Amino acid sequence: xxxxxxxxxxxxxxxxxxxxxxxxxxxxxxxxxxxxxxxxxxxxxxxxxxxxxxxxxxxxxxxxxxxxxxxxxxxxxxxxxxxxxxxxxxxxxxxxxxxxxxxxxxxxxxxxxxxxxxxxxxxxxxxxxxxxxxxxxxxxxxxxxxxxxxxxxxxxxxxxxxxxxxxxxxxxxxxxxxxxxxxxxxxxxxxxxxxxxxxxxxxxxxxxxxxxxxxxxxxxxxxxxxxxxxxxxxxxxxxxxxxxxxxxxxxxxxxxxxxxxxxxxxxxxxxxxxxxxxxxxxxxxxxxxxxxxxxxxxxxxxxxxxxxxxxxxxxxxxxxxxxxxxxxxxxxxxxxxxxxxxxxxxxxxxxxxxxxxxxxxxxxxxxxxxxxxxxxxxxxxxxxxxxxxxxxxxxxxxxxxxxxxxxxxxx
Ligand SMILES: [Zn+2]
Numbered sequence: 001x002x003x004x005x006x007x008x009x010x011x012x013x014x015x016x017x018x019x020x021x022x023x024x025x026x027x028x029x030x031x032x033x034x035x036x037x038x039x040x041x042x043x044x045x046x047x048x049x050x051x052x053x054x055x056x057x058x059x060x061x062x063x064x065x066x067x068x069x070x071x072x073x074x075x076x077x078x079x080x081x082x083x084x085x086x087x088x089x090x091x092x093x094x095x096x097x098x099x100x101x102x103x104x105x106x107x108x109x110x111x112x113x114x115x116x117x118x119x120x121x122x123x124x125x126x127x128x129x130x131x132x133x134x135x136x137x138x139x140x141x142x143x144x145x146x147x148x149x150x151x152x153x154x155x156x157x158x159x160x161x162x163x164x165x166x167x168x169x170x171x172x173x174x175x176x177x178x179x180x181x182x183x184x185x186x187x188x189x190x191x192x193x194x195x196x197x198x199x200x201x202x203x204x205x206x207x208x209x210x211x212x213x214x215x216x217x218x219x220x221x222x223x224x225x226x227x228x229x230x231x232x233x234x235x236x237x238x239x240x241x242x243x244x245x246x247x248x249x250x251x252x253x254x255x256x257x258x259x260x261x262x263x264x265x266x267x268x269x270x271x272x273x274x275x276x277x278x279x280x281x282x283x284x285x286x287x288x289x290x291x292x293x294x295x296x297x298x299x300x301x302x303x304x305x306x307x308x309x310x311x312x313x314x315x316x317x318x319x320x321x322x323x324x325x326x327x328x329x330x331x332x333x334x335x336x337x338x339x340x341x342x343x344x345x346x347x348x349x350x351x352x353x354x355x356x357x358x359x360x361x362x363x364x365x366x367x368x369x370x371x372x373x374x375x376x377x378x379x380x381x382x383x384x385x386x387x388x389x390x391x392x393x394x395x396x397x398x399x400x401x402x403x404x405x406x407x408x409x410x411x
């Protein structure tokens with residue numbers, strides 16, 4: 001009941017936001033345009049620093065640039081160790097005179113190894129920016145800084161708190177940041193995650209959760225030629241287990257199970273006594289992870305080779321961010337704001353997990369995909385649309401303005 005009331009109250013407060021007059025749009029767009037060249041220079045500096053997860057030196061360099069920018073804008077900076085992950089998370093707090101508390105999240109780490117930036121440094125070609133992490137998620141840092149510059153231009157202080165959180169280890173599951181993200185999400189009214197906008201100019205209104213099934217088989221070694229009958233082939237048993245565990249997927253519910261890593265055997269003439277495999281698991285709702293975990297335990301008892309030992313566990317990484325009433329309200333607001341500059345915003349979902357799932361996991365209103373429009377993440381064809389800078393700066397600035405202005409709305 002309390003939850004239902006909270007959603008309704010939240011809906012009333014954010015959907016009845018002011019319809020902004022045309023003359024009020026212009027100063028924001030002008031400021032966005034003005035900050036674009038500096039934003040591109042910042043972007044180039046950030047992309048040209050390798051900061052793969054675990055790269056302490058690179059993360060430190062990226063963090064120092066971000067801290068410098070945010071300090072100049074008047075933020076109070078806290079750096080918090082992201083152990084066991086390398087580097088320090090950054091929490092930059094801006095205090096205003098209004099009532100709303102808005103959390104902006106982005107991450108400094110990329111999936112690319114040292115050397116990637118030297119091989120293919122930041123470049124713009126036919127309206128697209130390229131380089132390691134250009135859209136996932138260096139653009140997220142850039143848009144956060146740009147929006148705070150725009151708010152400063154507008155002398156906008158009508159918020160209680162705007163916090164920029166920069167993560168060091170999103171790409172490996174945010175183990176070193178999870179508690180901090182959950183704490184920050186709870187401290188704010190709304191979390192806006194600055195992962196890339198979807199390729200067709202969309203935002204992300206739901207995400208699948210992610211996990212790993214780890215399967216381990218113990219068998220018995222034996223000479224494959226002289227006495228194969230004395231062996232218990234762990235690789236054969238693993239093959240059987242992978243096939244049957246894959247069938248716990250449920251296409252209708254969007255639950256996928258894909259075995260992606262397999263290890264077993266090292267000599268052709270020895271029956272292997274050990275084999276293991278990892279499967280990538282994704283689901284739209286937590287119930288599905290519960291079901292897979294339950295059925296896993298039963299399924300592995302059905303063995304191909306009786307005397308082998310099979311163990312399987314489900315390790316959960318990110319919870320799902322299911323579409324819900326709070327997200328619908330924020331998405332409608334984003335679409336309305338984008339409409340102010342004559343643009344249409346698509347609402348999409350993603351099979352990829354992200355930090356927004358952690359904020360949503362503690363039941364806070366969360367929206368994602370609010371950075372620049374981009375695509376091909378995690379590949380050397382990763383790009384972001386340079387022409388999306390001004391419209392996306394506008395969108396995020398206006399969202400922060402409306403959410404800042406609003407009273408604390410869901411308690
Ligand atoms: Zn990523």
